[in-house]
Each structure stands twice: as structure tokens, then as C-alpha cells.
Amino acid sequence: LHFFASAFLAFLMRGNIIAAIFATFFGNPITFPIIAVSSVQLGHWLLGTGVDAVPARLILTAFTNAGGEIWSNILATFTGDPTQWGKLRHFYYGLFKPYFVGGIIPGLIVATVCYYVSLPIILGYQKLRQKRRRERAENLRERAAARLRARSSVDDGASGGS
Template sequence: MVFKRRDRRNLLRAIWEVIYPKGGWTRAFHYVKHRVRRLPDSPERIARGIFAGVFTSFTPFFGLHFVVSVLLARIINGNLFASILATFFGNPLTFVPIAYSSLKTGYWLTGMNVDADRVRHGLGEMFYSASHDLWFNFKALFNNKTPEWAGLIEFYNDVFYPYMIGSLIPGVLSGLVCYYLSVPVIRAYQKRRNKGVFKARLARLKEKAAEKSAKKAAEKS
């Protein structure tokens, strides 16, 4: 196959590269930055895509961030590929402050008397309990066992619902900041790139004109 990897990755290596990409997060950040700046679209549409991706990274729809960002980008007429790239705003380095700010804001907006610090320390346990219930209930469809909902209900009430509500404010604010920072940067880069492309084309035209004139002179002589 043309696009088949030469070096096969095992499961542990694939998981590790999600947590820590090959070359480090700094290299990954610069890669995403250059890919966004080189997108063939208007600065405003690319920036709207960035807004969609950054906003989505604050939502609790883990595993569906690409899908949600693309849907949101289509709604606001943003660049779809830019929205996917911008979801990398949410990564293992930023997940803790993103989750904490979303939960804290959600508890404040909903008036819930839940300690965000307690939830933060028990977040892994709640995720495990909810995923265990999901898997158990799926198997219960085939083995006639009684489904268990306690872990899922606790996760929804204490984490998912306030997370979803609370993600709106920090998600929108962060998305707007990235939007207004991206537009002038992308516009300046595109102008500089277009100027370079124009100069290169002009140089090629001059070379062709010089070759033609030299050829005509050689024919006359």
C-alpha cells in the first residue's frame, strides 16, 4: 500500500504518541501552526475554523472533538480543516486547566454545591466507573443481567452536565481570543507568501523572455 507505515506501531507506542507526540509538543505545535497558515482560504474563514476547534476542545465530548468541531465550523462557515487542527488546543498539557475551568464555571452557573477540587482528584475514578457501567450494560443486552446506572448517573450529574454548561464561557472566550489573534497573523503571512509567489513567477517570465530573445538572436545569426 502507498500510505502504509514502514514501521508498525504497537498499541503502547500509539497511546504514548497521543500523550507525547514524536518530536515533542513544541514540534507538534509548530507543525499545526504552519499547516493552518498555509491553508488556501481567507483569513476570516480559517480563523472561524480555529474558533470552532478551540471552543470544541473545552467541551466534554471526548472522542468526538473532530466531529463536533467540523459541524460547528460548517454552521459558522469556517474552514473545516482548520477546525480539526485547532482541536489540538486541548491536549495532555492543557487538559487539566481546561477541565478545571469548565467544571468550576459549570458549578458556578448551575449553583451546584460540588467541590471542583474533589471532582478533579476523583475524575479518573468517575471516568472508570462510567465506562465500566457502559461496558457492563452493553454486555447485559446479551446475558440478561440487570444494567447498572449508578456510575453513569454520578458521572453525568457531577461531571458531564456541569462540564458541558461550564465549557461555554471559557470556550467562547478562548475561541474569540484565538480568532482575533489569528486573522492578522494569517493575513500578513498570506500577503508575504503571495508576494513571494508573484516575484518567483515574474522571475520565471523574465527568464523565458530572455531565452526567447537569445534563441531569436541565434536564429538570425
């Protein structure tokens, strides 16, 4: 359903349906745990924090808890309840920062590969679209010229008969 949902949303937003489907090919519920775990591990390695393997379940739980804490703190500004930011500090340094840092290198590699793979497809599509536009414009010009000739011959016939 992930592919269909992305194609439908791209269609609704008048976006590129093919690009939406390609994007969901890489980032989907099946690949997300692999991407998350590898990004966190690579990030910890790059940052030199020396943390052992972080299970995917823990990553999802940590992001969920962080979102809940942010939401509680937003509500606290309107209700007068005390805000609690301590857990977010641990989340930021223990998970979010390594996830962010570890995702940059693989993200740049995948983005570069996808760019060069999709570029000929996009250029071919644009060329085909321009050709269709030219053909449509030429067709409209021909029909307009035919209408003008038809009017002109009707006008010549009406004025010649008087």
C-alpha cells in the same frame, strides 16, 4: 514534547504549524487539570447543582471509567453480554454536562482573544506569501521570455546563414 509533537503532526498533515503550537500552549497536560476543574465548577454553578469542589484526580478517573464503560457496552453488542448504562447517566449529569456547560464561556472568551491576537499575524503571513508567489511568477515569466529570446536569436542566426 507537546509543542514538538503538535508541530510535527501539523507538518505531516500540511497544517498550520504556528496555529498548532499556539493551540497546545493553552490545552496541554499542565493546564488541563486547571481547565477541567474550573470548567466543572463553573458548570455546576451555572446549572445550580450546588456541588462542592471536584478534584482533578476524580475528573480524570471519571472520564477514564466512562470510556471503559462505553467500550464494554460496544463489545457487549457483539458478545451477547448485558449492557450497563447506569454509571454513564451519573457521569453525564454529575460531570460531563457541567464540564461542557462550564467550558463554553471561558472557551468563547479565550477563542475570541486568540482570534484577535492571531489575526494580524495570519494576515501578515498571507500577505508575505502572496508577495513571494508574485515574485516567483514574475521570475518564471522573465526566464521564459529570456529563453524565447534566446531561441529566437538562434533561429534567426540559423535561417540567416542558409
